[in-house]
Amino acid sequence: MLVCSKTKDTGVDLKAVILVGGEATRLRPLTCDLPKAVVPVANVPFLERFVAYLHSHGVGDVILAVASDPARLERYFGDGRRMGVHIVYSPESRPLGTAGAIKNAERYIDGRFIACNGDMLTGIDLTEMLRLHHEKQAMVTIALTPVDNPTAYGVVETDGVQRVKRFVEKPPAAQVTTNMINAGIYVMEPEVLRDMPANKFLMLERDVFPQLLAAGKPVYAYQSQAYWIDIGTPEKYLEANSLLISGEVPVGISYASREGDVLIQGPVAIHAGGRLKGRILLGKGCVIGEGALVVGPAVIGDNCRVGEGATLEEVVVWDGVEIGSGAVLRRCVVASESIIGEGCQVLEGCVVGSRVHLGRGNKLDRGVRIWPGRVIPPETISF
Numbered sequence: 001m002l003v004c005s006k007t008k009d010t011g012v013d014l015k016a017v018i019l020v021g022g023e024a025t026r027l028r029p030l031t032c033d034l035p036k037a038v039v040p041v042a043n044v045p046f047l048e049r050f051v052a053y054l055h056s057h058g059v060g061d062v063i064l065a066v067a068s069d070p071a072r073l074e075r076y077f078g079d080g081r082r083m084g085v086h087i088v089y090s091p092e093s094r095p096l097g098t099a100g101a102i103k104n105a106e107r108y109i110d111g112r113f114i115a116c117n118g119d120m121l122t123g124i125d126l127t128e129m130l131r132l133h134h135e136k137q138a139m140v141t142i143a144l145t146p147v148d149n150p151t152a153y154g155v156v157e158t159d160g161v162q163r164v165k166r167f168v169e170k171p172p173a174a175q176v177t178t179n180m181i182n183a184g185i186y187v188m189e190p191e192v193l194r195d196m197p198a199n200k201f202l203m204l205e206r207d208v209f210p211q212l213l214a215a216g217k218p219v220y221a222y223q224s225q226a227y228w229i230d231i232g233t234p235e236k237y238l239e240a241n242s243l244l245i246s247g248e249v250p251v252g253i254s255y256a257s258r259e260g261d262v263l264i265q266g267p268v269a270i271h272a273g274g275r276l277k278g279r280i281l282l283g284k285g286c287v288i289g290e291g292a293l294v295v296g297p298a299v300i301g302d303n304c305r306v307g308e309g310a311t312l313e314e315v316v317v318w319d320g321v322e323i324g325s326g327a328v329l330r331r332c333v334v335a336s337e338s339i340i341g342e343g344c345q346v347l348e349g350c351v352v353g354s355r356v357h358l359g360r361g362n363k364l365d366r367g368v369r370i371w372p373g374r375v376i377p378p379e380t381i382s383f
Helices: 046-056 071-077 097-104 126-136 204-214 234-246
Strands: 013-019 061-066 086-091 113-117 120-122 140-146 154-158 164-169 180-188 219-223 228-230 257-259 262-264 275-277 280-282 293-295 298-300 311-313 328-330
Touching: 013 046, 013 097, 046 061, 046 071, 046 120, 061 071, 061 097, 071 086, 097 204, 120 180, 120 234, 126 140, 126 180, 126 219, 140 154, 140 204, 154 219, 164 204, 164 219, 204 219, 228 234, 234 298, 275 280, 293 298, 298 311
Parallel strands: 013 061, 013 113, 061 086, 140 219, 154 180, 262 280, 275 293, 280 298, 293 311, 311 328
Antiparallel strands: 113 180, 120 228, 140 180, 154 164, 257 262
């Protein structure tokens, strides 16, 4: 049985369904051997940060809508107790889409609930969104967020009282009437699920919401200017880390000590000639060598070694990475336990998967991605 929590304003038992069943192909190679929910964001698994956000708005019970085998996530998150919530897992026998996955979790839902995509960081005020939903007596309330270019998204048109009028998928520029897009967070009444067929691929935006509008059901929008960013691509992932570590978004970053803008999460060794500039998160056990330069915003995981004269600028480096002397890393991501040889360059937009051995003198540029476990001989790549 789920342990329920209640919102102060509505008294509603509050549960959240998080959709984490996707294969995260756009984020590869970071997700080749790691579920997206476990990908670290500022040295904490993404899902842990997202659950903390939900919990801060009164969510006590989390239902993870996962792919067929939930074992990998269960090993990391267990029953959720250490995060202050109770987690259950709702596996799919086959991909069911956003709506189908929520329908598949129906056995755990007994009242009003939140549903959300599991690939975003946001400051959208769920408490206010719940209040709006309650006041409007809505069947569904959809969080909306503004974007600069709505032609790449599905926009949501509303009337003067925030009731949704229609959904427009990727409108051409001449037909854009709003820059507000679906942010992937919903407050729903359980009645929404009752007429959905079970074990069928269904999408909220295509198969459920338009039918609710056609039937005259109350579907409302909660518009928010709060920060919102997905981590669905390496570029967005790098941007999300930069936003968090720069302090531009109000997300807690844990650390044991602080030296200026450098947040240190445990014992480290910084050579007297090593230089750290800007906001940097430095994991425990790290070694920064003589003449090395790290420029923030940058995130470096536990037990990393930065060699003599190496330069790291606006990077995300996971645990156990070894960076050789004279190497240059700039606006890239390097996953766990990889070795970047001396004199290597890993430049803008490049992604190195876990356990890669990049031999000395290689140069990666133009968004090159190296899959996990590869061994690249010295001076093999140069572009």
